[in-house]
Amino acid sequence: MPSRNVSLRLRDLQEKDSGSYLCFVNLQDNQGTVKGQSSKHLELDVLVPPAPPSCHLRGVAHVGTNVTLSCQSPRSKPTAQYQWVRSPPSSQVFFAPVLDAIHGSLSLKNLSTSMSGVYVCKAHNEVGSAQCNVTLTVSTGPRATVVAGAVVGTMVGLGLLAGLVLLYQHRGKALEEPANDIKVSLSLQSSHSDPSPSLECPPNPKPGTPHPSHLTASEIGEKGTTEGAPGLAVEVKVPSEPLSAPVGKTAELTCSYSTSVGDNFALEWSFVQPGKPVSMSQPILYFTNGQLYPTGSKAERASLLQNPPTGGVATLKLTDVRPSDAGTYLCHVNNPPDFYTNGLGLINLTVLVPPSRPSCSQSGQTSVGGSAALRCSSSTGAPKPVYNWIRLGASPTPSPGSMVQDEVSGQLILTNLSLASSGTYRCVATNQMGSASCELTLSVTDPSKGRVAGTVIGVLLGVLFLSVAVFCLIRFQKERRKRPKETFGGSDLREDAVAPGVSEQPLESEDSSNGLLERPSSASTVTTKSKLPMVV
Template identity: 85%
Template structure:
């Protein structure tokens, strides 16, 4: 039976390889790095290995929320030459040149919000034994809040409610929002105000005329503040009734206009419908005109008799006219 080395012997052998520089070990800071926008970021990466002709160092970047396999290279060092690459090549460099002394710190100038993400320091030195040849550093670019946008939903009436909203398009870390009432007007009662610092929403309920005024929203993070203002106008009860009456009148006029339009169209369609007619072939020779009875038509009977005798008379006339010609 073959003899296999025990755990103690494996650890001893691994320690021996490390002491003799036959292992690759990369170390990076464990804490995330935060740098204000426009400043310079230095990402420290140290390693231990027996640097040889096959030594290679690579820095790469992956956006937040994406896997490491989706990383993009920033620069590459091998055979004594540095090769910057990618969209960050013009702003990226190494503090150590060449980076063969055990430290390979990445320097990134004029950082931008798009630089926020994870940076990978990868050391490759075959045939050295690998223990941990990869280090990850999380960088956050700090951005002050941009000027927020203030908005109001709905129309405010006495006794009703109003929702005021506030939001900044930029800001890292994400800003928190607070609303304040400007001027010397009395503030709404505590029970009528609901404020959400995360979403930037302010809800005012049970409004009164004293709720009218100017409200300011302030967006804040560790880089600074920005604000916007909004004027709230609460409509009184009488004005609310007038508005409701006006809306009712407009709706009534609209419904009446629709009804008149439909009636006119119906009348036009009725006039253009063709009436039922009868052709000459449908009339009877002995038909009686409407309103005239058969008993009240003796003249018609006499005319009928004359028409029946008219062929004989015509024949006689024709015969008399031909006698002189026979003579």
């Protein structure tokens, strides 16, 4: 018979999609004749994560009173279970009998001021979780008034009692004889009456059995829990010491339990990042109704060592461990109605990471007589690496008195530096997973040599400037000597100067007989050179 896939896919499931689905198939031949038919009923149950619950406080939070914290989610499928925790700085996780995980109530009795704080309720099922919180403030309330009233009442009572005593003493002598007669009468009557009934004391307890009045509060609680627990209660065991795993390897978080596994058995593994409260846990996987549901960012790497975990072993196996996996893991076993002991185990996991290559730096005055600080730090490494500074080469190591090293912070302080302190220094960061290093070169300078060098350079520059000045002066003198000597001042008169308003018309005639030039007397002007200033 041929087979066909007639599967039905439903998208965007809603809670109202739950119900019974009928798959009906008719078998027909080529002529359309029905040869047979088949049907199958399928039940679909749509799971719904808890809706945000509402938290309430019932009762008056005074010292010595009792209150109840209630938490209820309006919608959840399957029915949500509840966990109450107290937020830091006084973190606390609550369990039965003070916690009712089914109805979400937490009973707090005999309140004290130290019980004040923020209480967080987490409603969770196999598909999700939600939470709410309520602030509890325990006040002294009317206690002081009650104490004051009790004191006043006691004083009044003592005063009345003292008055009655004085009254009886005053009337004592008057009633002494009648009182004696009454005593004699009573003694005669007692001699003829039945013997007084005996007072029986309870038998002594067996040796080794403490008297009920000697039991401590914890012993009474344990006794009451043991006597009132129907059946076998849930008990989870985890390692008391923190676990560690190298990065990239596989970690096994051991968790075992003892209980009578029933149909309502459920296992939850969750994770809390370092420094955060338990109420902010992130689910890793669920096991319920015989199915395993990995969830969250660790879903692909998380699995159970034994699946199904119904044989008392709930160990979590985490592959390819990463630095972000470090934190607290919660192994929570639920087996209703077994809520009478601790169903939660906490495991701290440390991921071992080798140190990253550190960075080296220096600060301070690196001159003779000064001080310098060399620093070294790795950005990653778990556990936190320790640092060690060493000096490379054949140069002598600085004296211990001038070298102080801090292995935790990675700082090396060098004091009273000398030229011998110069060299290459190496910092090595080490933890149990490996080591890494960086190097730094320290150069110590001598200020006195710097001053001598500066003096020499200054003298050379001075000589240079002086040579340039002498050269320029000599050249200036040479240029001055080459200038014409006929240099007259602005107030001097030249012999060949022409007076203002007179034009010079020289008449030159050549005497052919003697070859001399003659200047006519009428055209010549005789001037006299005078050193006196001329006034115009």
